[in-house]
Amino acid sequence: MSEILVDNLTGKTSAGDITVYGEGGTATQSLQQGLAKVWVNYNGTGTIAVRDSLNVTSLNDTGTGRHEYSFTNNMNNTDYTHIGGAGFGSYSTTTFSGLRPYGISPSTSQAGNNILFASGSFSTVDTEYVASSNHGDLA
Amino acid sequence: MSTLKADTIQNTSGGAVTLTKQHAAKAWTNLNMSSGTYRDSLNIASATDNGTGDFTNNYTSAMANANYNHEYTHFENGRTGGYLLSNYGTYVTASLMRGRARTSDGSLIDSDYVGLTVHGDLA
Numbered sequence A: 001m002s003e004i005l006v007d008n009l010t011g012k013t014s015a016g017d018i019t020v021y022g023e024g025g026t027a028t029q030s031l032q033q034g035l036a037k038v039w040v041n042y043n044g045t046g047t048i049a050v051r052d053s054l055n056v057t058s059l060n061d062t063g064t065g066r067h068e069y070s071f072t073n074n075m076n077n078t079d080y081t082h083i084g085g086a087g088f089g090s091y092s093t094t095t096f097s098g099l100r101p102y103g104i105s106p107s108t109s110q111a112g113n114n115i116l117f118a119s120g121s122f123s124t125v126d127t128e129y130v131a132s133s134n135h136g137d138l139a
Numbered sequence B: 001m002s003t004l005k006a007d008t009i010q011n012t013s014g015g016a017v018t019l020t021k022q023h024a025a026k027a028w029t030n031l032n033m034s035s036g037t038y039r040d041s042l043n044i045a046s047a048t049d050n051g052t053g054d055f056t057n058n059y060t061s062a063m064a065n066a067n068y069n070h071e072y073t074h075f076e077n078g079r080t081g082g083y084l085l086s087n088y089g090t091y092v093t094a095s096l097m098r099g100r101a102r103t104s105d106g107s108l109i110d111s112d113y114v115g116l117t118v119h120g121d122l123a
Helices: none
Strands: A008-010 A019-021 A028-030 A038-043 A049-054 A056-063 A066-071 A081-087 A096-102 A110-118 A122-124 A129-135 B003-005 B027-032 B037-042 B044-051 B054-059 B069-075 B082-086 B096-103 B113-119
Touching: A038 A056, A038 A066, A049 A056, A081 A110, A081 B027, A081 B069, A081 B113, A110 A129, B027 B044, B027 B054, B037 B044, B044 B096, B054 B113, B069 B096, B096 B113
Parallel strands: A008 B003
Antiparallel strands: A019 A028, A038 A049, A038 A129, A056 A066, A066 A110, A081 A096, A081 A129, A096 A110, A110 A122, B027 B037, B027 B113, B044 B054, B054 B096, B069 B113, B082 B096
16 A cells, blocks of 8 residues: 655645545546535533534524534635534433524625424524534635 | 645545545535525536425436435525435435425425535445
């Protein structure tokens, strides 16, 4: 097995575009497009706090079940994808929580999570475990 | 600090290079179901509209099998809740992923935003 030890990988023709082969050895895709540009794992209860993250500079509590995190390096546009999940610290068979991205006007500098609690109907709630990620283009 | 400049990277057998305990997503979407268009995506050839709240993402490059990971969420402006349900079996194959978006009362709805990421092996 060969191994290259290097600190930075840069596209030769275009700095932000390196092509990699898929596991089957035929299909190719952009390495940069496949990398998550933002991810965060935080405690959404009490004084909310980030456990670990990538490209997140701050996390703000904007209301019950509503949190916003700002990017260290901004996204290039607002067309990035945003997925995530949320959960309580204890297991329940009758209730569950879910996460939706919120923000009628998406931003290139921050993303928001809305934690929803379901037990017959939806309402917002703070949960111990919240995780979300964003893929797309960095500025 | 060293910098390697290259346009394409392969392993010595011509396959996928190992990214030292990291894996890149093989597909992702920002889909507007209401209009049936992607705001942006990776490795998505097209969306098939199967009816209200029912859509299929068709991959440009197929996955190696149907055992890949896919995660998603959806958001309908002005609504307080909702969830996205996909059905495995015939609805998640190496070449497509079909899902349904529902409101909190279970009704199918064309959601304004559907985010999806896929991790696994490309064919």
